[in-house]
Amino acid sequence: MGKRVLYIKPSAYATLNGDIRSYLEKYSDVDTEVEVWSMPRGPQHLEYEYYQALASQEILKAVLRAEQEGFDAAVIGCFDDPSLDAAREICRDMVVTGPAEAAMGLAASLGERFSVIVGRDKWVPRMRENVVKYGHSAHLASFRPLGLGVLDFHRDPAFTAQRMREEVRRAITEDKAEVIILGCTMEFGFFEQLQQEFGVPVIDVMLAGFKHAEYLAALKQKIGWCTSRVGKYAPPPASEICDWGIPADYDLQGLWLAEK
Amino acid sequence: MGKRVLYIKPSAYATLNGDIRSYLEKYSDVDTEVEVWSMPRGPQHLEYEYYQALASQEILKAVLRAEQEGFDAAVIGCFDDPSLDAAREICRDMVVTGPAEAAMGLAASLGERFSVIVGRDKWVPRMRENVVKYGHSAHLASFRPLGLGVLDFHRDPAFTAQRMREEVRRAITEDKAEVIILGCTMEFGFFEQLQQEFGVPVIDVMLAGFKHAEYLAALKQKIGWCTSRVGKYAPPPASEICDWGIPADYDLQGLWLAEK
Amino acid sequence: MGKRVLYIKPSAYATLNGDIRSYLEKYSDVDTEVEVWSMPRGPQHLEYEYYQALASQEILKAVLRAEQEGFDAAVIGCFDDPSLDAAREICRDMVVTGPAEAAMGLAASLGERFSVIVGRDKWVPRMRENVVKYGHSAHLASFRPLGLGVLDFHRDPAFTAQRMREEVRRAITEDKAEVIILGCTMEFGFFEQLQQEFGVPVIDVMLAGFKHAEYLAALKQKIGWCTSRVGKYAPPPASEICDWGIPADYDLQGLWLAEK
Amino acid sequence: MGKRVLYIKPSAYATLNGDIRSYLEKYSDVDTEVEVWSMPRGPQHLEYEYYQALASQEILKAVLRAEQEGFDAAVIGCFDDPSLDAAREICRDMVVTGPAEAAMGLAASLGERFSVIVGRDKWVPRMRENVVKYGHSAHLASFRPLGLGVLDFHRDPAFTAQRMREEVRRAITEDKAEVIILGCTMEFGFFEQLQQEFGVPVIDVMLAGFKHAEYLAALKQKIGWCTSRVGKYAPPPASEICDWGIPADYDLQGLWLAEK
Amino acid sequence: MGKRVLYIKPSAYATLNGDIRSYLEKYSDVDTEVEVWSMPRGPQHLEYEYYQALASQEILKAVLRAEQEGFDAAVIGCFDDPSLDAAREICRDMVVTGPAEAAMGLAASLGERFSVIVGRDKWVPRMRENVVKYGHSAHLASFRPLGLGVLDFHRDPAFTAQRMREEVRRAITEDKAEVIILGCTMEFGFFEQLQQEFGVPVIDVMLAGFKHAEYLAALKQKIGWCTSRVGKYAPPPASEICDWGIPADYDLQGLWLAEK
């Protein structure tokens, strides 16, 4: 029984989709089938809450479609975990996770304190909210901004790597970080060299989110553990959604059926 | 100099808009002009995170339009404060608030502990997150669900009032609540009788949100205090939004202009 | 129906009372009548907890007298909010607030993180306790002391402004503050220039406290919301107070009547 | 070298002073000299914050006088620890503590969770603030009110004991308390029988406060540890106090001297 | 490349080792080789901290031996995660985890609030400390004791299942739990029926710990992420250990070598 895992690139930036798929396949389980979807419209990065709100409609549509197509798990590929709670509400069988949930949980078990290497100062307040939400306030050593935007990381990889090196060094020596999180999925591909150079775990959040999705898929298949449908993630009634004309108004035909 | 305040009803339920406007005008400042807008499409209530995500696009469009039309302040009329952070990012002059921020802040200054009378159990996890976010964990006496949905409150007002009475009594005697919050904007209109009967402040969150918006508008006009544009609420660049074709793709023509 | 709001200057320093009244009137609502009372005896500033304890007797007497004279609201004009809880216990109709409660609540809604520009290091521990009490621990970027006492701020305003400028700059650039609080009522009058210069909201706590009192007065008049008389602010019995001879012993004749 | 320890009864209720002194002497160290002072005027109990504010003037005067008379330590005998921070500011050599600080610290080391048996519901909010202030939130099992006022406890001791028995039983069986705190100094004298009956530590807060004061006095004498005069407890300048006429206006002649 | 995962039964109770191995193999990955080791001496269960302290020596010896024998990961099979921090210090290549870390992290991502079904009241204080340590205070709905000891669960499985059913029902209906944790590894084997009956995820902590160990082993093999050797888990110097004669005195010959 194989696992089908979807990497949702929640922005309308598809340039690297092939690279990302290859990257994930390099680290995937033997029985995992990977797909990468980016969004058909919307912002090309999600550095603002407004962009995340705009993107939510397409993200959640992708989640509905993925479940219909039989994926076992999906990861919403942005370190802010946008739309994650809503996605869990509308999944019946598919499990969903996000890079922040996955990476922080992992980092907190590999060491006592982690630092997050982010792109810009602007990102910090929302990420700090997630640190609190996921229960890791006591593990946060620091945020260390690179002064780069999401789309800059792969423009001049040598420069990016150099800036990362500087901030990782400060995180370890000044902030006493024991684990490093590269706090943006588009910082993918840099961890290996840093990990080797500094000798501490360096978490690539794209990988962390993907592997966690794969792991949750396996737990669901083997043990039946999946998102609780009671309380916070209790699902909205499809009949109500159809009565309100949501499928037509939001281009979701076939994804919500009254009898669901 | 008068104040223009917009009450954004973030669902596609317009039936009571006239009543709501009259209700707010009854309590507004003499120099305040009130409008009530509901959404042209989408869910008729926001009891699920998925509904809030669906609604976000229209809410944020309304915010953009309201600013363009010269409103001084807006309140997003749902006790979950949906899209509030994103709304603040995209406002240049208009201030925005939400009923939860307003009501909890007020309740915490009128007494030590408040109870929130909610519709269903399902609402509690997200509202509890807001209690934490707004810093009122130590003030929360309890959530007390009525077993009613958003659209039920005004169907049989006598029954609703009776259920509220029961839960308010328990909140005061068993949970030691000193202040009561009626935790849904559609619970509007019930506070007065309860307040009289129980002799403790009973916060109508529609009113609390509206009055707070009015107050913030006054502070902006008189003192110049408005949302910081540094850090968490730093605004996205209009040029980027236009380059990506967002205005056309999201039906926002004229609301985002590249030179902004 | 106009509002009468009292600004209680809780120290025996009356030199600037006229200036303060003019200052507040400049920003008050059209229907607000402002008075400023300072204390007839006691410390001239409240930088020590001992001074605040000494001052409490006159502050609370002023509160009793203000209610008797029909004020709708009062603000105890010191950023430590001295005697605020006790004041709430003894008010029947008048609402009371303090600059810290008002300013911090406001700052937390205008941005994610605020810095407080204080006079001396000594003030910080007690103010930090208030940050916790009011639920804003997660919003505190820093305290930044000026090295000036309460009575120094208006001695050499140009120097004060210069020092403020230096610390505000550090708060924004080093501590990532998004909002600035000038953490002493006697720092009044400096906010406007700083706000213009730095482009972030700068909260004058005298104004913040006064406007909040005015707002609470309006809510009481229009909606009937006022301090809960159950639990934390339940009032002491006047009969007991009279039996013990408190009115005579504490110079409170006529302010406590057994039949109250 | 003997120790002189003062028990400050912070209310104007002297009826039991002799009993209290005998009670404390029964448990004191051999080299300790005990005195009990009650206040010359003011409330006879401190169940309200207003009463604590009224009492503060006499409490702090007693503290000044005690230091002048050479006491080594004092305890302010009310479980709300009123005026404790201010008292520490004005002591040069004498150390001061309160029953809440002492009893909660002790209880937290004798077991994981404690319940506090209080007089009335009204007391709870302020005491809960002290639980937080002293860092024991995680140790609080419950507050259990007896429905009795401070002056009731010794009116009908058999009834009081019976009510305590009921609430202690509930605290242990329902709230899983491992240690009991009798949360009012006037609940003194009941602990022994309860302790024997229930087999868990029952903290008499009068004793806990007194013994802690005695212990701090010993540490000061033997090791030189006493209240830090830097930061939170930095003392006000006597010269300023004299310049303002405080000694004359507050009946403190001889207690503040300009050269101090 | 297969994974070798060790299940350390940290007590001297080997009766069910074969059953446990079969149980784990039923859920393991195809490339995982499982072993189960129990301790050669010591307590047969770890319900007391004293027992955990006694057991620590054998647990840590097993960890050293397991690494020497080339295991990729180990899980210390007790829901208190005894000796986990020390185990991480002394591992060079093997990763180690515990059932509490694994189960709580998982539960917090499957729902908002979990309840833990424990054996006895006695267990609760230490487990609550772990809830805090792992950052899940906000997710804890309740502890629900069964009134059974570790060795009782499998004595009368029908009775155990019945008691679990009662407490799970209360956890869901009264405490609003969305996920259930069976808070003892010896509660293994009961989850499936409960999960089916109640329709919420029921976490078997033995499985959760084992699968997490397997997952960490895979991350280490594929991505190189393993315990940080900087800070909290920095390893003790083998030379010092040898100099002190630890290997001889603690029966650890061959497990610590000076040149390590």
Place this chain on the structure above:
Amino acid sequence: MGKRVLYIKPSAYATLNGDIRSYLEKYSDVDTEVEVWSMPRGPQHLEYEYYQALASQEILKAVLRAEQEGFDAAVIGCFDDPSLDAAREICRDMVVTGPAEAAMGLAASLGERFSVIVGRDKWVPRMRENVVKYGHSAHLASFRPLGLGVLDFHRDPAFTAQRMREEVRRAITEDKAEVIILGCTMEFGFFEQLQQEFGVPVIDVMLAGFKHAEYLAALKQKIGWCTSRVGKYAPPPASEICDWGIPADYDLQGLWLAEK
């Protein structure tokens, strides 16, 4: 009635036992009899969790033996308070404490914020956990490492004193510490000079732990307060321990008797 207090040196380093005994006697009560025991085998310092785990067996054996020999109180002389919870479980009459519990509780009452002068960076994570456990997060100004190991402090006392002086100065001026804790029992003997030089309380944790043990012994003798045997510290049954052969296997003959 005299008190017998045991200072447990939890490492196998006996060189300074005589000095330590003299040191403690210099500060002990007149009726206290002091003994110092070090461990017969094991690590010579406890800088690693592994070392603390190794040492636990001898520490707990010493505790059992001490109780049998009639000691009234013991202190486990390491600032990590190793094995303290387990020690409390197995004591019937003897009370036990640790230097961290004692020193932090004391420091928090002598000032608002304390800094801890530690040996190495490595120590900080575990000590920070204890700061949280004991409820003092809000009081922690900083940890300041000296770059010295436990066994270094008394090798070159002049150098150690010099390094302490540097870090104490930084703690006071940069971190605003009001109280200093010398965070290792082997930093004993340095406090007096630092205290005199800097004018703030400097807590020697060996002394703080010892005096607290002495104080708890006195409270037990005079008032009957001792460790609760309900809940967290409920004792393991001796019969079970004997049935399992623990006394023979762990060299504890005569210390556990089935009839206990």
